[in-house]
Amino acid sequence: MDLDFSKEEQQFREQARDWLQDNVPEDRRPHHGDAMRDYDKEWQKTQFEAGWAGVSWPVEFGGLGLGLTQQLIWYEEYARAHAPDNHLCFVGLHHAGPTIMACGDEAQKTAHLRGMLTGEEIWCQGFSEPNAGSDLASLKTKAHVEGDELVITGSKMWTSHGHLADKQELLVRTDTDAPKHKGISWVIFDMKTAGVELRPIEIMTAPNLPHFVQCFYDEARVPLCNVVGGLHNGWSVAMSTLGFERGTAQIKDQIRYAFLVEQMIERARKRFGGANLQNDEIGSRLAQLRADMAAARAMTYMVVSRAKAGLKGSESSLMRAMVGDVQQRVRRLAMDIIGPEALENPEDDDWVYFYLRTFSTTIAAGTAQIQRNIIGERVLGLPR
Amino acid sequence: MNLLPSPEQEQIVDTLKAFLSEKAPVSRLREHGALGNPDQALWQELGQLGFLGLGLSEEAGGVGLTSADEALVYREFGRHLISVSLFGTTLGAHIAASSGDQGLLDSLLSGTTTVGVGNLFSDGHLHQEGCSGEFHWFEARDAQFVLLLDESGAALIATEDCADRRKVNATDASLALERATLSNAKPTCWIGAEAAQIHTRALLLTAAYATGMAEATRDMAVEYAKDREQFGKPIGSFQAIKHMCADMAIRTEAAQSQTFFASLVFAENRDDLALQVVSSKIVAVDTALKNAAANIQVHGAYGFTAEADAHHYLKRAHVADQLWGDLRTQRIRLLSLSPTAQ
Numbered sequence: 109m110d111l112d113f114s115k116e117e118q119q120f121r122e123q124a125r126d127w128l129q130d131n132v133p134e135d136r137r138p139h140h141g142d143a144m145r146d147y148d149k150e151w152q153k154t155q156f157e158a159g160w161a162g163v164s165w166p167v168e169f170g171g172l173g174l175g176l177t178q179q180l181i182w183y184e185e186y187a188r189a190h191a192p193d194n195h196l197c198f199v200g201l202h203h204a205g206p207t208i209m210a211c212g213d214e215a216q217k218t219a220h221l222r223g224m225l226t227g228e229e230i231w232c233q234g235f236s237e238p239n240a241g242s243d244l245a246s247l248k249t250k251a252h253v254e255g256d257e258l259v260i261t262g263s264k265m266w267t268s269h270g271h272l273a274d275k276q277e278l279l280v281r282t283d284t285d286a287p288k289h290k291g292i293s294w295v296i297f298d299m300k301t302a303g304v305e306l307r308p309i310e311i312m313t314a315p316n317l318p319h320f321v322q323c324f325y326d327e328a329r330v331p332l333c334n335v336v337g338g339l340h341n342g343w344s345v346a347m348s349t350l351g352f353e354r355g356t357a358q359i360k361d362q363i364r365y366a367f368l369v370e371q372m373i374e375r376a377r378k379r380f381g382g383a384n385l386q387n388d389e390i391g392s393r394l395a396q397l398r399a400d401m402a403a404a405r406a407m408t409y410m411v412v413s414r415a416k417a418g419l420k421g422s423e424s425s426l427m428r429a430m431v432g433d434v435q436q437r438v439r440r441l442a443m444d445i446i447g448p449e450a451l452e453n454p455e456d457d458d459w460v461y462f463y464l465r466t467f468s469t470t471i472a473a474g475t476a477q478i479q480r481n482i483i484g485e486r487v488l489g490l491p492r
Numbered sequence: 493m494n495l496l497p498s499p500e501q502e503q504i505v506d507t508l509k510a511f512l513s514e515k516a517p518v519s520r521l522r523e524h525g526a527l528g529n530p531d532q533a534l535w536q537e538l539g540q541l542g543f544l545g546l547g548l549s550e551e552a553g554g555v556g557l558t559s560a561d562e563a564l565v566y567r568e569f570g571r572h573l574i575s576v577s578l579f580g581t582t583l584g585a586h587i588a589a590s591s592g593d594q595g596l597l598d599s600l601l602s603g604t605t606t607v608g609v610g611n612l613f614s615d616g617h618l619h620q621e622g623c624s625g626e627f628h629w630f631e632a633r634d635a636q637f638v639l640l641l642d643e644s645g646a647a648l649i650a651t652e653d654c655a656d657r658r659k660v661n662a663t664d665a666s667l668a669l670e671r672a673t674l675s676n677a678k679p680t681c682w683i684g685a686e687a688a689q690i691h692t693r694a695l696l697l698t699a700a701y702a703t704g705m706a707e708a709t710r711d712m713a714v715e716y717a718k719d720r721e722q723f724g725k726p727i728g729s730f731q732a733i734k735h736m737c738a739d740m741a742i743r744t745e746a747a748q749s750q751t752f753f754a755s756l757v758f759a760e761n762r763d764d765l766a767l768q769v770v771s772s773k774i775v776a777v778d779t780a781l782k783n784a785a786a787n788i789q790v791h792g793a794y795g796f797t798a799e800a801d802a803h804h805y806l807k808r809a810h811v812a813d814q815l816w817g818d819l820r821t822q823r824i825r826l827l828s829l830s831p832t833a834q
Contacts, residue, residue, distance in 0.1 A: 109496065109756060392820070395826045403749060403750035403771065403775045404746070405753075407749040410745070410752070423745070426741060480734065480739070481731065483741055484731075484735065488741055492729060
C-alpha cells in the first residue's frame with residue numbers, strides 16, 4: 109500500500125503538465141455537429157503529433173507503450189489542465205481500439221489503430237437495437253455470408269454521433285440457430301457502405317440537434333475480413349474490453365467533478381453567505397459531495413491498483429455505479445445553488461446543459477440497474 | 493501508487509482475523525450482553541501480538557508501522573465489534589508516547605492498564621490545565637483512565653478523579669455507558685493536537701472501524717440472501733434484494749477505498765490530510781449506518797430480533813457516528829476546509 113510515484117513517473121507528470129499548459133485549446137468545445145467534429149479531430153491530432161495520444165498504447169501503433177500508472181498520471185494532468193474531452197474519439201480510443209488490439213488480426217490492427225489515435229478515423233458503436241437494450245444478446249440485426257462478404261440487414265439504435273463517424277463497431281447475428289450469446293459477430297463497418305440509412309434522434313439537452321442516430325442496414329455488404337475475433341465469436345470479443353482498462357480514463361471525471369464541487373461551494377457561499385451555509389441543507393449536501401468525490405477518486409485508484417495486480421474481476425463496476433450516481437447528485441445540487449437561474453439555459457454557460465446531460469450517466473453503457481445485477485451476480489455471487 | 497494491502501500487511505491482517513474469529517466471534521455479544529463486555533480481557537493477548545502499539549516506533553515499544561497498518565487492523569476490530577475501549581488504548585498509547593510517559597506507555601501496550609473513551613456530550617473544553625464539561629464515558633467502569641480528545645488536543649484523565657458519574661442505559665447495550673461531569677479535571681497526560689495528529693488519527697481509526705462494520709453487514713446480508721429461500725428461490729435472486737446488496741457493496745467500496753487512501757495520506761502527512769480523513773469518516777460512517785439498516789431489512793423479521801447479530805451493527809454504527817463528532821459536525825468541518833491542490 110503506497111501513494112508513491114517513482115522518479116521517472118514524476119518526470120513524466122511534469123512533462124505532461126508542461127505540455128498541456130502550453131497546448132490545451134483555448135476555445136470552448138462546441139457541443140454539436142461538424143464544428144464539434146473538427147474541434148475533436150484537431151485536438152486529437154495535436155496530442156498525437158506531440159506523442160501524448162496513446163500513453164498506454166503500443167509503440168507500433170503510435171502510442172508511448174507505457175503502463176497504467178503513466179496513463180493515470182496523464183489523465184490526472186489532463187483534467188487539472190482543464191483540457192476538453194474529445195468525445196468523438198471515445199469509442200475508437202477506449203472501446204473499438206482496445207478490442208481490435210485484443211482480438212483483431214494484424215491487418216485489422218494496421219488498418220485502423222493508428223487512425224483512431226491520430227483522430228483521422230472517428231468510430232461509433234452499433235450495439236443496441238430497438239428491441240435489444242439491456243438484453244443486448246437478443247440482438248436481431250442479421251448477417252449472412254455470401255462469398256467473401258457479409259450481407260447485413262437490420263437496425264441499430266442509440267448510436268452516438270453516428271452521422272459524424274467514419275467507422276462503426278457493429279454486432280450482428282451471423283448464426284440464428286445458435287444460443288443467443290453464441291451466434292454473434294463483431295464487425296468493422298464503414299459508415300459510407302451502400303445500403304445504410306441514418307435517422308437522426310435528438311436528445312433532451314438539445315432539441316433540434318441530432319446526437320444519436322438509428323442506423324438501418326439494407327443488404328449492406330462488408331468484406332468478411334472485417335470480422336474481428338472470428339465468425340460467431342462476437343459476444344466474447346465485445347466482452348473482452350468491457351471493464352477495467354477504462355478505469356484510468358475515469359480519473360478525469362473524478363477530478364473535474366471535484367473542481368466543480370469547489371466552484372459550487374464558492375457560488376453557494378456568495379449566494380447564501382458562508383455562515384448561513386453551515387446549517388443549511390445545501391451546505392450539508394455540498395459537504396457530503398465533497399466527501400463522495402474524494403471517495404470516487406480513491407475508488408478509481410483502487411480500480412487501477414487491482415488492474416496493475418492483474419485482478420480482472422467485475423469490481424470496477426462498483427466504481428462506475430458510484431460515479432454515475434454522484435455525478436447526477438452534483439449536477440442536481442448545482443441547479444439548487446443557482447436557483448432561479450436554473451430556468452435559463454444560455455449558450456455560453458454549461459451548468460444547465462450538463463445537468464440535463466448527466467441523466468445519461470445511469471443509462472449509457474449498461475443502466476444503473478444492469479450494473480447492479482452485474483455487481484450482485486459477479487462480485488457478490490448472488491444467484492441469477 | 494497501490495491501494496491494495498501488501499503481502500506483509502495481508503499477513504498481519506490474517507493473524508488478527510484468526511485471533512478474533514477464535515476469541516471474539518460476534519456471537520459473544522449475545523451471551524454477554526447483560527453481563528458486560530469481556531473484550532478488555534483480550535487486551536493483554538493483543539498486546540503480546542503487537543496490535544496495541546502497531547503505529548508506534550520500536551524505540552517506544554511499538555511495532556514501527558504506520559497509520560495505514562493501524563487502519564487495516566481497525567477494520568478487523570470493527571468487523572468484530574470489538575469494544576470501543578480499544579480506541580482508548582491505541583490513542584492513549586500515542587498520547588503517552590508523545591508526552592514521554594514511558595511507564596504509562598508500557599502498561600498500555602501490555603494491556604494491563606485499560607482506558608475508557610470519553611465523548612463530549614454537551615459544552616465543554618479540554619485543556620492541559622483542566623478539562624471541563626459533560627461527557628459520555630464508554631467502557632470506563634473498570635478502566636484506570638478515560639481518553640478525551642478534540643481539535644485542541646487529547647487528555648488521559650484518571651477515572652478516580654471524577655466523582656460525578658452515573659451509569660446510563662446504553663442504546664448499544666454491549667458497551668458500558670456513563671454520563672460524567674468534569675470540572676477542571678487535570679489530565680494525567682496531555683498532548684496538543686499537533687502531536688501525533690491525535691484528533692485526525694482518531695477520526696481515521698473510526699473510519700476504518702466503521703468500514704469494517706460496513707463490510708461485515710454487507711457480507712451478512714449477501715450470505716443470508718444466498719441461503720434464505722422464498723417463492724422457491726433464494727431471495728438474492730430477486731432484484732429487489734440483489735440491488736440492495738449491490739448498493740451495500742458500492743457504498744462499502746467507497747468507504748474502503750477512501751479510508752485506505754486517507755490512511756496513506758495520513759502516513760505521508762500531506763497537505764490534504766484533514767480533507768481526506770474527514771471525508772473518510774463521513775463516507776465510512778454513513779455507509780456503516782446505511783448498511784446496518786439494509787442488513788436488518790434483508791434479514792426480514794429475523795433481522796428485527798435480538799438473537800440476530802444485525803442490531804448490534806446498527807447500534808455500534810450510531811456510536812461510531814457520535815465519536816468525535818457526528819455526520820453533521822463532520823460535514824460542517826469539511827465544508828470549512830479550504831480546497832487543496834491535491
